[in-house]
Amino acid sequence: MTEKNLKPWGELYGIRPVNQIRQMLEQNMTEDEIIFHLKNDLKVDDTRAKMSLYLGKKEYNEKKSLRKNSVSLYIGIPFCPTRCAYCSFFSMGTDRMAKHVEPYLEGLLKELFETTKIIKDLGLLVDTVYVGGGTPTTLNPEQLVKLLGPVYDNFGSSLREFTVEAGRPDTVTESKLHTLSLLGVDRISINPQSLNQKTLDKIGRKHTTEQVYKAFNIARKFDFKINMDTITGLPDETEDDFKYTLDEVLALNPENITVHTLSIKRAADLKKKQEELENKMASIVGNMTDYSHESLIKNGYKPYYLYRQRDILGHLENVGWEKGDTPCLYNILMMGEIQTVISVGVGAVTKLVGKNKTERIFNMKDVFEYLNRLDEINEKKKYIYKFMEEEI
Numbered sequence: 001m002t003e004k005n006l007k008p009w010g011e012l013y014g015i016r017p018v019n020q021i022r023q024m025l026e027q028n029m030t031e032d033e034i035i036f037h038l039k040n041d042l043k044v045d046d047t048r049a050k051m052s053l054y055l056g057k058k059e060y061n062e063k064k065s066l067r068k069n070s071v072s073l074y075i076g077i078p079f080c081p082t083r084c085a086y087c088s089f090f091s092m093g094t095d096r097m098a099k100h101v102e103p104y105l106e107g108l109l110k111e112l113f114e115t116t117k118i119i120k121d122l123g124l125l126v127d128t129v130y131v132g133g134g135t136p137t138t139l140n141p142e143q144l145v146k147l148l149g150p151v152y153d154n155f156g157s158s159l160r161e162f163t164v165e166a167g168r169p170d171t172v173t174e175s176k177l178h179t180l181s182l183l184g185v186d187r188i189s190i191n192p193q194s195l196n197q198k199t200l201d202k203i204g205r206k207h208t209t210e211q212v213y214k215a216f217n218i219a220r221k222f223d224f225k226i227n228m229d230t231i232t233g234l235p236d237e238t239e240d241d242f243k244y245t246l247d248e249v250l251a252l253n254p255e256n257i258t259v260h261t262l263s264i265k266r267a268a269d270l271k272k273k274q275e276e277l278e279n280k281m282a283s284i285v286g287n288m289t290d291y292s293h294e295s296l297i298k299n300g301y302k303p304y305y306l307y308r309q310r311d312i313l314g315h316l317e318n319v320g321w322e323k324g325d326t327p328c329l330y331n332i333l334m335m336g337e338i339q340t341v342i343s344v345g346v347g348a349v350t351k352l353v354g355k356n357k358t359e360r361i362f363n364m365k366d367v368f369e370y371l372n373r374l375d376e377i378n379e380k381k382k383y384i385y386k387f388m389e390e391e392i
């Protein structure tokens with residue numbers, strides 16, 4: 001096993017390293033100066049220095065080409081069929097919480113209605129819509145139409161991208177995907193995380209590997225860009241286990257592949273195993289990541305966005321890869337903080353990006369509090385009028 005650099009990002013801290021490189025470009029630093037600064041002052045390794053410069057330039061160009069008054073819209077669905085053990089996102093399993101889906105949807109529609117009014121009043125152009133969570137395809141086709149019909153009707157004509165994170169293969173059916181395609185959705189995720197059944201069982205994913213292939217084949221009947229999420233460092237996975245997952249995913253030839261590194265947050269059930277895992281996994285995870293770089297590049301993929309998380313194994317990163325020119329624009333805009341993202345739903349954060357400042361509006365993180373205090377949320381959202389009138 002190769003010895004790994006345990007600080008691949010050196011002294012470059014924060015979850016958005018690329019954002020910092022883009023700012024260096026905006027301050028007119030040359031590419032050579034940036035690479036020198038990253039490698040010599042900040043001790044970033046060669047791979048990460050080059051990759052983050054490449055991505056910084058991408059973010060810089062995207063920012064320059066944005067349409068005036070354009071924004072993105074995020075819609076959060078905090079439900080999944082069951083909770084996965086490693087998950088660091090807020091979500092409730094419908095195995096126990098199904099009765100809360102309808103009331104949540106009603107509340108969400110109210111917030112979406114008020115938010116749509118603000119976007120329309122201000123004449124903003126919605127560039128991208130991202131429906132995430134959780135697992136939005138936990139909703140049935142009727143619920144998807146109820147939620148996304150108004151989005152398509154109001155913003156369909158200006159949209160450059162419409163993503164729904166289908167995610168869990170066990171929620172994917174042909175009728176749901178057909179509904180999504182009729183509603184203008186053009187990008188979805190079918191996420192294996194791992195294609196080793198023993199790992200899926202261990203992390204409580206509660207679906208089979210066959211369901212991943214089946215969901216992918218259903219999705220290919222439509223004209224979606226497909227993303228597939230994988231995670232390095234899952235419990236007890238060997239390098240060969242990860243290689244197998246990635247090779248299988250590559251064979252399916254999706255437009256996007258995202259390689260996450262396991263991050264173990266306080267809230268996750270796996271936290272207690274963190275130290276043990278970290279020591280054991282740092283080197284293994286580094287090798288898995290190296291393998292992902294080599295084989296994704298060999299198979300024609302290029303990185304399009306990158307971010308880091310606290311408590312990420314081996315101090316590594318998460319990278320979204322694209323084949324051809326198929327990036328998820330929302331991910332670049334949101335992670336780069338280069339465009340306003342107006343968000344609805346529980347735990348959603350609206351990020352207002354102005355010429356000189358960025359401000360945030362936070363929604364409640366608890367579903368019941370969110371529903372009880374919807375009027376307060378809608379009132380707080382009216383601040384968008386003031387911000388936009390001053391900043392655009």
Ligand SMILES: C[S@@+](CC[C@H](N)C(=O)[O-])C[C@H]1O[C@@H](n2cnc3c(N)ncnc32)[C@H](O)[C@@H]1O
Nearest residue numbers: 086087088133134167168191229260261262263
């Ligand atoms: C918001 S989740 C939603 C995805 C969808 N519900 C699913 O599970 O397929 C987005 C992605 O974050 C990644 N993720 C979640 N928790 C993570 C963790 N603790 N460490 C690394 N990646 C994680 C997974 O790859 C997941 O697909």
Ligand code: SF4
Nearest residue numbers: 080083084087091134
């Ligand atoms: S990983 Fe996805 S399916 Fe699993 S709990 Fe998290 S959001 Fe839900």
